[in-house]
Amino acid sequence: MDEAAHTPDPTPSSAATDAKAQRILSGAAKVFSDKGYHNASMRDIARETGISLAGMYYYFASKEEMLFSIQQFCFRAVLEGLRERLDQTSGAHDRLRAFFHNHLSFFIANVREMRVLSHEGESLTGEHHREVADLKREYFRALTEILEEMPGLQWNESELRRVGLSIFGMVNWIYTWYDPRRDGTADELADRMCALVTRGIDNLDSV
Amino acid sequence: MDEAAHTPDPTPSSAATDAKAQRILSGAAKVFSDKGYHNASMRDIARETGISLAGMYYYFASKEEMLFSIQQFCFRAVLEGLRERLDQTSGAHDRLRAFFHNHLSFFIANVREMRVLSHEGESLTGEHHREVADLKREYFRALTEILEEMPGLQWNESELRRVGLSIFGMVNWIYTWYDPRRDGTADELADRMCALVTRGIDNLDSV
Amino acid sequence: MDEAAHTPDPTPSSAATDAKAQRILSGAAKVFSDKGYHNASMRDIARETGISLAGMYYYFASKEEMLFSIQQFCFRAVLEGLRERLDQTSGAHDRLRAFFHNHLSFFIANVREMRVLSHEGESLTGEHHREVADLKREYFRALTEILEEMPGLQWNESELRRVGLSIFGMVNWIYTWYDPRRDGTADELADRMCALVTRGIDNLDSV
Amino acid sequence: MDEAAHTPDPTPSSAATDAKAQRILSGAAKVFSDKGYHNASMRDIARETGISLAGMYYYFASKEEMLFSIQQFCFRAVLEGLRERLDQTSGAHDRLRAFFHNHLSFFIANVREMRVLSHEGESLTGEHHREVADLKREYFRALTEILEEMPGLQWNESELRRVGLSIFGMVNWIYTWYDPRRDGTADELADRMCALVTRGIDNLDSV
């Protein structure tokens, strides 16, 4: 994200520029997360970031483009993280666990952005909406592919969809309740959620 | 306001009044559901209901009160439905199934209102927020009480909360994806979701 | 224009409404005339009319609609005036004089509106532009029809267009220079302009 | 600034400078002509010319100075052209024809600039406005001096002004309608307009 500061950069101005864009996105994520996209004003974001109202338009053409950038950035990061984990993991059960771990660790490291991801899924329009919807579909497909590998199961399309979306509901809804003090680390949470989904309540305590 | 349904009503005019209030709430639910609470305007609701902008203020003091009334009405109805079902059901597994059936059947019969319930949980402020939060807690407690009855399990507080909220995530998230043509009836969906949660993916196909 | 006040009006509220709309249009015409359409702000018009900024939007959906209404109203009035005069006038020369008298008398009675008509011909867009362009064409055709009646002339299309548009230039340009103290009454001006156009400079003094 | 063309220029860099200034003026004229002065933005001009927004300020202190330079340059060129033609022409009728030919040929060769000249006459302020008004007056005086030479006429001040301004209206209005395919060359148009003004409609066909 701000890795640019670590590596020698031939064009210093663009590094500063990118850093500022990141600062704006971060502030926007906080404001969107706190008040909701439609209820947040550009002035709120300007105040939050310390950048002038007009100044932000140098980096983003519109409020919607800010939302789009946040969503696109997050989805890409989550997807990439998932792929890296899956590359190193074999066995359907472990791969499903990898999905939970990736999602929740990313979520908890970027609560505000993920809240925006979960809650403002339909706030984008036109091309912006389409692009993010594509990423979402890609992410969903990654999950269902794991599910299909699970041994000893006869999936039909309907059931696969239902289970996949149920899992999505579980992990996306977290933004409404997760509290680090009560709910433990990302890894603990991921393990328990994965256990719930694979073994069910009836077998939660076993082993 | 909705007490009128329970007690005999001496003034016929107030019956008409309540009917109009219902019409407004119904239109407001549609508009909130379509555009989101903050993005919806009172003019949108006036247009949707065919009632004049000013006229609506006779029935509701503010836009927020409309949202509040929708949420309160729905939560009460869901809660009442759940209680009735639980009164007639014994056995923890059946009672959990009753929870799913109640939630999903109400959801599917009132998609728009439930969408507002799920998506606009944090759009209320002050006293309105508090009242709805109370209902939400009550609903959540009803679920965890069922879970605690489940046989052969040693719950700790943390695990109970986690499982309860995971289930909430599953059923609340439905508003983002449910499609009657693809996802079957409320009862089918409830059965499958309940199976997933109790037996887990690993045992989905058994019996 | 505000004739409504003279005749009994069954719907008093709409009379008041129309009066206010007229007041806004009149103020808008003044501001557009003074500063030009694009340089005029809605706040300027609000100040000029004494109506609140938001209040004006009850009567006109946009700034452009104000410009449109002014232009439409004026063009219709000029056209109607011309038709009335032509109905009572025979002989091509007299009919041409009627054209000048109508145009100039209307112009001088509504300087600001006519300035807007002349100067902001291309400031409208879309459907607004089209409608006004239609009126303009109709007005132009009325002039060329008179010209075609002129005795002893062999018009070709090109020449007719050229002469018609030259006359339009003369009468539309007036908004840049007319000064009642130096340039006399509308009727005087109309007579002299008509003489110039019909007899030419070489014969200006004759009879 | 445009003195450079008259005096030998010792610094080659300033030649490049002037070329760039000309490029800016030309782009500005196009943009002003297309969208109107007030509706045109400096960004539009930057885009049109391919020069950076800030870069243009090296050449012109403000947007208004661009408009001023365009108008000043054009008026000077038209005036100079008129003087050259009049120096070689004797006889009032021929001199009047020279006026039309000069005006129209310059107009058609520089449509965009002339459109700006005609349409944005009042968009300048302060000293800028004054300077251009002086040029305009000078141009008008040149026309009326020709008119006064016309044989067999008894002008009074009023009539002279009226006829002069009528002619101005004719030739300035051209920017609203001239179409090279329909309206012929500058010379044809000039001849016909001059005929209209000198002989009048009644005698248009004679000889």
Add this chain to the structure above:
DNA sequence: AATGAATGAGAGTTCATTCAT
């Protein structure tokens, strides 16, 4: 000579809400 970055001021428009009728 040229520009990326930044901004205060102000644009047109919409908002939830009020109130006389």
Add this chain to the structure above:
DNA sequence: CATGAATGAACTCTCATTCAT
């Protein structure tokens, strides 16, 4: 009961312009 009319506050966004580099 119901509404037409009205408004202050706030909205997103664009503007001409500046300045460090």
